[in-house]
């Protein structure tokens with residue numbers, strides 16, 4: 567049996583959440599999607615996740631939420647990280663860190679089980695344990711009849727492509743996140759693993775990686791610290807749509823999906839942004 571799985575790139579702020587709210591359920595219906603994974607490390611005000619926004623994203627149709635280097639930015643998510651089996655933080659953090667590094671859940675139709683993990687890259691990403699050992703552990707623990715999905719949250723394409731080949735024939739899907747720019751390299755590798763270096767953000771593209779252009783350009787051109795407020799123009803969802811054979815667990819086809827949203831307005835039903843006051847002056851996404 568063939569099923570369709572959607573892997574959505576970093577949801578950034580209100581603009582990204584509104585695209586999900588508007589378009590995810592119709593997309594699930596029209597593309598007959600049986601399981602949805604969504605990276606939401608930037609969903610709350612552009613950095614981190616809150617319990618309320620996590621619940622909203624699940625209600626929009628997401629089965630498993632993955633995170634990245636911003637997983638602990640909002641401390642009120644810590645209890646949910648420990649209690650929910652639909653929220654996954656990077657697996658290559660220390661064992662004592664809050665939350666779980668993987669989960670296994672049934673698809674919406676109940677026709678398959680899906681295991682999901684995410685890992686942090688090690689190049690220009692700060693300290694973490696080996697993502698290679700983390701995916702080996704993840705894949706070794708999965709029962710043979712379970713489909714496997716890996717969110718490779720990393721800065722450089724070489725490391726992401728390396729992870730795709732490292733998991734080729736062992737994982738069903740390896741999708742890259744974190745850099746917020748969709749890449750044109752999605753394909754099913756020769757071992758049956760669907761791969762893309764980065765699915766791109768689900769957020770405002772009239773921006774610099776989700777932040778207001780004027781603020782970022784002022785910082786870039788002068789070096790003066792700026793408040794990197796969220797942008798809201800040209801919201802889009804980008805996601806990898808993969809068809810997987812439930813018997814072989816191999817991907818048979820994949821494509822990058824783009825869905826354009828509408829700019830959120832003051833009366834938007836999801837107006838639950840999480841405001842911060844500190845100045846940003848680094849390039850972490």
Ligand SMILES: [Fe+2]
Pocket residue numbers: 576607608634743744745746851
């Ligand atoms: Fe991100």
Ligand SMILES: [Fe+2]
Pocket residue numbers: 607634635636719744850851
């Ligand atoms: Fe990130």
